[in-house]
Amino acid sequence: MATEQTPAYTSASSGPTTIVLAGASGELGLQIALSLLERGAYVRALIRRGSTNPQIATLREQGATVVEVDFANSKELTEACVGAACVVSALSGLRDVIVDTQARLLDAAVAAGVPRFIPSDYSIDYTKLPYGSNRNLDLRREFQERLDKAPIAATSVLNGMFTDLLTGQAPVVLFKLHRVAYWGNADQPLDFTTLADTAAFTAAAALDPTTPRFLRVAGEVATIRGVQAAASAATGKKFGLLWAGGLGVLGTMIKVTRALMPTSDEVFPPWQGMQYLHNMFSGLPKLAPLDNARYPEIRWTSVREVLKSRNE
Incomplete structure (x- = not known):
């Protein structure tokens, strides 16, 4: 378990906090959804129309509201974002997804009046790297430049390498x-964080309206x-x-x-x-300072635990 306790995030007037999650049927996205549900959030999972991903059934079974959308349709995306406290992206892909689709999702969040946005970063600290050293992280930096110009609060979760x-x-x-x-x-010190711990931290951050622009965590250095x-x-x-x-x-x-x-x-x-x-x-993208203590209910998984699980 990534969390030892799961505090509820609710409002007396409006009920559970609504979080819109794009990419919820992916490996990380599903775990973010489950972590949000454990914390008492109302999860609106955006799924590509026509998707047959078997994880969609899991999302419904666990209590998420699945909304099929055309990610190229700005009007549909905007309607899907209405009423959310935060839009979280766990989308995975190349330029057409990380830059283009996320840009449409960002514009929809702004149009719907959503106050906060968490992009699909989940990586080493790409802000410290020179352009050209990592294709996938270059795309994240390109989207970051657009995100920082948008009239919305943003938080990137940086977690090093997935220990898994x-x-x-x-x-x-x-x-x-x-x-x-x-x-x-x-x-050379290296940052490692499991998918589950990254998901738990992201869920906590999505429900926390006071997060800064960047949050850096490492299950183990x-x-x-x-x-x-x-x-x-x-x-x-x-x-x-x-x-x-x-x-x-x-x-x-x-x-x-x-x-x-x-x-x-x-x-x-x-x-x-x-x-x-x-x-x-x-050593360039080493995460510092670390924000591991921000949500004390999260118990971080060590490299040893992950390697041991392979043999069990």
Whole structure:
């Protein structure tokens, strides 16, 4: 469980706080929806018309109101946002989604008089990175520039890397080899937060009208040596370190890999994950200061717990 207690957020005059959530049928979006419902919110989940995602049934079963919309229809989006205290985006995609669709959602929130907007950031601190170092984060910065000009309060949740990726998707913890791979410095602090904890924090932030422009959290700040120790403790087997080279080597690997698939329309092609690791190992997007204590009911999940869950 990400939360030890779930305080209710209600108004004596209007009942539960209404939160509009776009992208609610995605992996992170669903968990945000469930966390909002646990906190007593009324969740209006915006789903692409005609979607057959099986998570839609889960949303309804758990108490969310599912609203099918055409995300290209500004009038429909505006009507769907009316009465909300905050619009939360958990949309995932490339420019057509992160910039274009989110821009329409933002305009709809403003037109509907919604006071607050949380964009689909959920990442390392892209504001500290140079343009061109990460395609997906460049898109988030592009949308940020538009968001900061809009007449609406905004809060971005930044959480580092999803710890869940260490169980297989990110080429860091090599379970079969009993090694932890890295580039650069094994003592560089890295930010990790689980999907569930990110969702719990986002839900709390959506219901908190006093949030600042950026909130930064890390379920655990660990170096590669710390990940090595966590892997050993979680599996009961001794893990070693595997230095794959300096950041220059990783940068060359990214260029070569990207050259082999230059027109990829995948959201997360192999070179995109490599860009993310390069960013993290550089230390530039390290989150600071951390806002973990803002909602004390949230219990943060460690790297060790996540790695242990893989073997259970």
